[in-house]
Structure formats: structure tokens, C-alpha cells
Amino acid sequence: MTTELVQRPGDFGLGNVPARLAPAGTTRAVCGFCSTGCSLKIHLNAAGEAINLTPDPDYPVNLGMACPKGWEALTPLAAPDRATTPLLRDATGVLQPVDWNHALTVFCSRLKSLQADHGKRTVAVLSTGQIVMEEMALLGALAKFGMGIADIDSNTRQCMATSHVAYKQSFGFDAPPFTYADFEESDVLVFVGANPCIAHPIMWQRVMRNPGHPAVIVVDPRRTETAMAATLHLPARPKSDLTLLYGLARELIRREAVDPAFVAAHTTGFAEFASFVDAFTVARVATETGLRQAEILRAAEVIARPGARVSYWWTMGVNQSHQATRTAQAIINLALMTGQIGKPGTGANSITGQCNAMGSRLFGNATSLIGGYDYAKEEHREHVGRILGINPGLISHQASRAYDRILDAVDDGEIRALWIIATNTAHSWVNSGRFSRLRDKLDFLVVQDMYATTETARQADLVLPAAGWGEKEGVFINSERRLGLARKVARAPGQALSDFAIFKLVAEAWGCGAQFARWSSPAAAFQVLKELSRGQPCDFSGIRDYEHIDASGGIQWPFTAADAAAIPDLRSTSDDLKNRQAQDPQSPEIVNHKSEIVNAAERRLFADGRFFTPDGRAKFLFDPPVPLPEPPDAGYPFLLNTGRGSSAQWHTGSRTDKSAVLRKLAPNVPWIEINPADAAPRGIVTGEKVAVRSRRGATTALAVVTPIVQPGQVFMPMHFPEVNVLTFPAYDPHSRQPAYKACAVAVQRVEAG
């Protein structure tokens, strides 16, 4: 039995590994969970199959570290409930296995007949930020240009739509300006609605590597792990962050912390903004946020410190709000007015959610025409048509409707069929009880997923079995605009196919296969996307191919041919240097060479102060704060906040719940955090079951009595299907992103029984 645990040197740059899992080779793949974009070193057996993994020590993103999800990335592939054949609901209502030919025939005939009877708009697509860029682009092109589908949106609407819109409006393009080195180079880091310790642990690693003991300001209603690590925590009332940010802007103006030269040369609208924020006095902000005046002034003082490099970071706490876009722009405004952008350690920086949210934003073909173009502009339609070899007349003049409007159209009977890909609408969409009711209004629901067991797939008429991360190749774009390579290291079970292959089959079966002849493989599709990017802010036409990305440790856009000439990659390393590296990887020459590559690999935008707007200037955008859509009242006295429960859980858990070891790392039932002051009078004790009700639904949860949530507020993790039964369907007017983080609920003890 002792032999079970014997280790041996793993070779391939690995340390000791379990002897029975000693690899015959290794390769690298970028992780397929979140947008950090960590590289994982995959251990392969002699057959080329993945048997284990360790974080990649030579990748500029994660520097040899990974969070639990990355460590366990291979486990969900082997889950027993993988979809292994297409499944079609039979006359008795049971999902029965069918072959691909049958599935594709049914798929096309049902959708075509619905389109014939009710118009093309009757079919819509909901997709994902979880599949590779090439698949996303093929889907967008196929759906819109091949199948005549008007509406395609994806689950990035639930996480990143706000950042997309905020950047587009303020900077002229969806362009997160930062690179992860900024975490290490800031003197002051301001996190708004972000808990990177749990949600992006490897980004937090970069904060901890900051040698300058930076000030860390955290704006979050909860005393999260990140708030605990902060030097100043501002527990503003939920959704009062916009008011706080305007108040900080006023205070920065008062303290003469504005960079007048930058504002004058590179922005528009500052004067109007300055007069707008004048009403946000410290006294008013303190009243509306629940913060003490001294805390607000302290934050302003830290940010205004002369010479300090200040970076701002936000994520779902900002993006999932009824006034999300303006809140994100209030952060952008702070960076702009102080000139804290385009320099190391600065920026108004959106931390992205899903692994390919950024690729999906560029190539999803939903709100923007594929490649970040504009549907409304004829020259853009012609340009795209020319590159893709399609008739520009096939390209709609209008962007797709947003996710919530698509569901509204289902409700209205306008949309009668949905094709849902790699997302779990029935679980994750706000006010999820509504989706179940809408299901009955759909004539045909297709779900394409790795698992036939997701809450959504179980309701499908047709399930298409998809290969997952690790079973296919392609590119993800991470938070810092880095293109990284996902790779095929495992065989998909049964008849499961990559989403790319499924889209190819659909195109063929639909009769528009010839239109996508150039998209013969993900690698070929990548070449098409390069062409689409040329001349855009996201230009990556200087990347040769997948091998180039791999050898460079990922490549950030923009990467033009000129960048390619200026920036070395590992492949261009001389043979002589390679030989010496093999002998002594720690020699100063090699270390120096590597650090050159790392510096070249950490690039940020706007160093020249030129933005992507027509006039090259960034815009100050603002609106007065709007009250909470559903404030607590006597019947529903608590404000429910939702968010990530633990670093081991990913969204609806369709993958992470498959790993036994990940399931050990958080409770396996929904829980609700409640302050002791609220729990005690209700007789609520940690570990007991409580009933949670909102105006939309009710559920039970495990009580966790903790002071980290403020009195009057409760928190539930989003990973359980019960949670969105409660949430309130409010949306940001600009980004149409749902406001998951504030609705009124009642909490009661359930008598033990």
C-alpha cells in the first residue's frame, strides 16, 4: 500500500510526481474556466492522453500557480454524465439517443419549418463565453449569415456586457487597457465590487507580488477575503458605489488631484462632469452610502497622493447593477481625470469573467458585427463580407437583441425556438422561475453541451453532445487581451464533437456549408479572424499561427506585423541560446533573455493618450444615480446580494460539481450569510435551514451567521439553481446586463423536523 504513494522525478521540468502518473510527455493549454487565462502544463501518457496537470511555470500570466479549478480541469471531462450521443425527445417525452444524421435532420427541418411559418426571427441563439474564439466566430457567422438568425446573444451578457459598453462608449472600443504587471506596479489599487482573492486568485497572486506594499482600497458591502486584505475597506451600501465614485471625483477636484494637461489633451466632457459631481458632497455621499465621512476622505487622500500610481479594478459588483455602465464609467472617469491610464501601475481595468468573454465580445457577432465592427455602417458590412467571402447583403443592418429581450420575445410568441450552447439559462438567468414558464412557449429547444444533465439540457427537445475544454483546440482571449491556446489533450466520449465540428455539420446540413469552406479547422478559422482584426484596435494580424502564440507565452492584442517584428518570441531564440538554456536554465543570459520576453509580453494600451474614438479623446460619461429597483421593505426586509461562493466553484457547477475534491471545498447545499444581529432575534443559528422568500420565489438555504455581511443584508452564492429563483429582473439600460446583486427578500427559520 505504501507503493501507491511512491514518487519519482517527473522529468519535463516537473518535480516529483506520483510514480503511477509519471508522464511520457507534456504540453501546455490555457485553462478553460475564468478569464485570468492561466497556462496549465498537461501531463500526457504515451498515447498522448492527459493523465494529470500542473500549473505552467513559464507562462507570464500565472507563473507556475493555479487555483483549484485549474488543478482539477481534467476531472470534469471524465464525468459519467457526459452527453455521448445526440438525444431527441420522443413522443412519450423521454430523451432518446439518436445518431448525428438524424439529429441534424431534425434540427434543420424543425428550425426551417418554424422560420418558414413564422419568419426568420422566430429562431434565436444563446451562447457562451466558454467556447474558443474560433467556435464563437463560426457560430456567429453561421447563425447570422448562413441561417438568417437575427438574434444571438450569450452569457457574457450576464458578466461582461457592462464593461464592453462602458469601454466602447468611453474609449471608442471595447479595450481593457491593462496588463497583469500593473497589479505589481501600482502604489494604490482600488477594487470596486471585486473579490479577486476568491474569484481570481491568480490575479491576487500578482497583487501580493507587488514589492511596494501598495495601499489597497476595497469597495464592497461585504467584508470579503479581499476586503480583509485591504488597507482600507469601504463597505458602501449595495449599489451606492456610483454615488461614492462621484463623491470621490468631487473630492479629487477639490484636492487639485486632477491632471489638467491630460484632461485637456486627451478627453472631452470634463467641465460638465466637474460641475455635475459638485453636488456629491462628502456629507451627502456619507448619508447615501452609509460610510463615515472620515473613510471617504481617507480614500480620496490615498488616491490623490502626489506621484502615486493608481489603478482601478472592477468586476461583477459593478457590472451586475441597474446602473452598471455609468458606475463602470465613474471608475473610468476617476482614471481619466487624474491621468492614471496608459502608464505602468494605472488604468481603469475591468477584470473579466469567463475564459473567452473577451473573444466572444469581439467575435460573437451579437451587439457588434463580427470583429468589433458596426452593423449600421455599410462600409463595415462590405469589409466583413469581403473578408468572409459572403454577400454583404446577407449582413443585417441591426445588432442582435439582448438576452433579456430575446426571452421577452419568447414570452410574446415572437421567438419559438432557441438554440442554447454551453450555457445553463435555466439555472443562471435572473429570476430563473420565468425560464421554466417560457419553456412551454418554445416549440423547439436545442441544447448543445458537454452534459445532458444541466438544468437547461434536461428541458431540451434535442441535445447535441459537445466536446469540452481539453478535447479541442482554439484561442481564448483573457482579461489583459492575451490570446492563449487551448489544446486537445483528451478524447471526447462517444459521439461528442467539438462545438466547431458541430457548427460545421449544422452548416452542411442547413445547406450553407460552402459559405464556410474557408473555416476548415480552428487553425484555418484563426487565419480568417486575423484578417477581420486587421486595422481594428484589436489587430492581431501579426500573429503567425497557433505555434507563435504558444512559443510566445500568449500574445496580447494589438499585435500587428510591426509588433511581430519588434517583439522576440521563444521560437526566434537562437539555437545556440537554446542549447545553453537546456544546460543551465538559470544562467544570467537565459534569465535576462526570458525577462526581455516577459517585458515584451506585458503590454498596455493608451500610452500615447490616443483613444479609439473618432476624435481620439476619451469621454466623460455620467448620469444621476437611480434608486434601487426593489428596496427592502417590511415584508421583504433584507437586501440579497449574490456572487461567487468559493474559488472551487464555477458558475452553475455543471463542470466543477463533477470533481469530488472541489466539492469538498465548499458546502454542497446553498447557503445564506446573515449578520448575527439579524440572526439572533430570529433564532437562526449557523448550520440550520432557513427559508428565503422574494416576490418571485422561495427556497431554503443553510444559515451561515457571520459578521462579514452587514445587518439588513444577506448573501447567497450563485452556484445553486435555487438562488436565481429569488433575484429581481432589473437591467442596466445601456448594457442590458441583469442586476443580480440587489433584491428584497425575507428570511425565516425553518423549525427542525
Next chain:
Amino acid sequence: MVAPKNQPPLLALVDELLAEQGRLQTPVVRAAEAYDRAQRGQFNSKTHADLIPLTKPAAGEQYAFEVDLDACTGCKACVVACHSLNGLDETEAWRDVGLVVGGSRAAPYQQTVTTACHHCADPGCLNGCPVLAYEKDPLTGIVRHLDDQCIGCQYCILKCPYDVPKYNDRLGIVRKCDMCHQRLGAGEAPACVQACPTHAIKVVKVELHVGGGGALRADTSRFLHSAPNPSYTQPTTRYLTKRPAPVDVRPADGAVLRPQPPHWPLVALLMLMPMAVGCGVADKILNLHSSALAIAGWLAGAAGLGLAALHLGQPLRAWRIFLGWRKSWFSREALVFGLWFPAATAYLLVRIGWWPVGGALKSALAFGTATLGVAGLFCSVMIYVDTRRGFWRFANTAPRFFGSAAVLGLAGALTAPDAPLALGYFLAGVTILKLIFETSALAPLADADDGTAAPARQTALLLTGPLRSANEFRVFAAVLGGILLPFLVASGSVPHVSAWPALGLALLGELAERYLFFRAVDAPKMPGLPDPGRGGVA
């Protein structure tokens, strides 16, 4: 794969794409492999060099984990890295991350706490192991579990106040953290140390000294304050922080009720052995003519010892169980009952006349069997006392085990055809006393609720909460079988044969009491998650 010419194009494409899906190893993979091969064998241990000691411990020193709590932000990569890099089973990891909370409304506090084996200076697991399956490495101080020696008795799990050793069902043995001694030996950091993105875990050298009784002592002043008292096993892990912790800091799962595993074979053993001993003693004292009592006692003992073997994950290795007799009450119990059984068997043979001896030898056999039985029961008591759990303290365990012996001995005796019926009054009296004694476990319910469950309060809450129905059954069985029926038998209100159902009910009552003895015990552990599905069987 090339499709037959006559196939329709869609089918051909399906086949082609399925074939492509099954192909691994793209050219890029091969290129990346070539690159990796160039680096073969060159593990960059320098990244972790400052996280492990440069030199081996000197005399009076050992290795220990040092955790920087200010850097631990709860990502839990350490747990999964331990699982992956050690090649552990699906649900197995030797490190865990818990949570402590506290503070006021103005200054709420939470802290994640990564925790593994504390490689104690005076390890409870090692001291309790009946088969010497633990060793404390003389050079490094690492407390290693010797998997090939383990019989799967799980006593170490009860002995460790930090819930460190874990039972592996597949192997039928316990396994635990060995501080990745193979990696340390190769100059590499342990898996958890390598995997921590914020370098919160280190291996350091700590000093030990010899305390009273020759046991090793560690400096436990920097042990986690909200963890179980370090004075028992002298854990060596240090938890460092610069953040002031509030005075009311407590484990996030401090108030969670955690019913413990019942260990049915042990429940049976500890119900049947007292009966065996009780019957044996009663047989000696009452000196009845019939041998029924001796037979009943022997049967109970044989069944108890037989069933106990079912508790072991590796019963074939059980012959080694006496090896730990110097320190382990488990070994001592096995030794004493191991002597008791042949003695009891011999006495039984005498008693039923198959071995015709009498006089002094018979009397000596009877006395010896009874004495060995009492001594064995005492060892049984001490097994649980030695875990230092509140509910299993001597003053609570001894009355229960010997009380069972009295109840079941009297109940058994009452069934004997020539038993004096007045025994029923004794039985009723003893049962009443035992019930009153057991009820005292509920007294802590009157204590104030401070948001955590102190050990005694945890037990009381378990008995009245999740274990309520078992507890009610226990009282019902005792009242009916131990009090009412014996009283009626003694007073002649019901026929003597009613002593049999009384015995049956008394047995069931004691079985339930022993079940509760295991399930309602307070089980100390490191701070965990507020999840009742953990740290026991719900």
C-alpha cells in the same frame, strides 16, 4: 478516415469529424513537447527555495509548517495540489482550508486557515496506534503513517484532536499528510507549499524540548488560538499574523452540530462485553445452580469479540494488535480480552460439565475470568478516556460501561430459572440510577448560547436535536425493559418468563445508549466550513 464513395455528404462529414475528434497530438503539441524535452529534468526548485529549510534539523529540532495567515486568502489551491501531486483518491486531500470569524459591526473579521497535519511533538495518533503504524522520523520529526502496517482500526482518528488522519475505504486503512517527505528529500517543497500563489505556507525548523515524563514539547504559543488546545499533542505548526484578531474569534463551524460516525461493530462490542462481564460476575456472586447465565455471558463475549473484527479495515493484520501495549489502551484492551476469552471458555466448559473439575480450580477460573473481564472493561473505558474528548471523560465513560455490565448482568440473571425474583428490584434501581446519570449530559442546555457549541453543549444539543429519536428510544427501552418489567417480575405481577423480554429491551436500551455514546461525542477539529455535511456522518 475516408468515407465510402456512395455515402451521402453529411454522413461522410460526420464520420470525418468524429475521426478527427478522436485524433490527439497536433503538430503544435509535438513542438511544445520538444521544447519541454529540452528542459527535461530541470525542475525549477529555486522558486520555492526560500520556502523550505536549507539544512536538515539539528538535534532538538524538527520540521514544521509555518502559515502566514495574512497571505492566506482562501483560494484552496493547496488542498487540490495535495490531492493531485500526491496521486490521492477521488475525495482525498491531506490539507484543508477552514474559516474563523468574529469581530464587531464596525470591524467584522474573517480569516481563512490552511491546515494539514501538525506533525505534533507528542502525537496522539502515534501514541494510540495499537500496531505501531506511526513513526516520528528521528531526523525530521515528520509524523509518518506506515500504510503497510495499518489494520484500519481508526483509533488514531479518534485520538487526533485536529481530525487529521482520514480513513480510506478503498484500501481499508488510514492515510495522512507526510509533509511530502519524498519531495523534501529531493530538495523540493511539499505540494501545498509549491502550489500556494501567495507563498503563505512554508516548512521551517522549530525547536523541541523534553517535558515532564520525557515527552517532547513544542513551542505552541503561535498555534492557532481558535483551534483545539495544543497542550495535549504539542502541534508544531505556527500561524503568523500581523492583523489583530478580535477576542471573540471562533471557528465558522463552531456552532454546527456534527453527529459522529456510529461505528456499529464497536457499539456491539461495547454493549456485549459489559454483558459478558456482568453475567460472569453475577454468575459468580449469585452462585446459581443453572448454567444459563454463564452461557449467556460467554455467548455475548464471543459475539462481541467476533463483531469487533468487522470494525477493522484490514482484519488479516489484526494479530499485530498487541504491539502497541506500552502506550495504547487499544492494545491493552485487546490483550486483556484476548486472555479473558480462553479463560471464559474454560470456565464455561467447567460450568456446563464438559470439563469436570471443581473446587479451587473452578473457583479460581470463575474469579480469574471475572477479574480479567473487569480489567478488560477498564481498558475499554480508558480507550475513550485517552482521546481527551469531553463526553468520553472517565467520569462519564466508566459509569456507562460498568453500568451496562450491572444492568445486563442483572437482566441476564433475572432470566435464570432459579434466580431470586427480587433481583428485579435491583435491576430497576440500577437502571433508574443509570438513566439519571445519563440525563446529566443534557445539563449544558441551560448554559448561555455564545454562538459556538462548547464540547458538552455540543453533545447535549446533538442528543436533543439530530439524535433525539434515538435518545427517546433509549429511555423508552430502559423504562420498559429495565424498570417496569423487572419491577413487575419481582413483585410477581407478571410471570417469570417476562424476564426474557425485559432482557431483550434492556439490551436494546444499552445498544442505543452506546450508539449515542459514539454519535453524540464532541469531536475536536481545526476550524472548518459551516457545513453540517462535514466532519461526521449527518
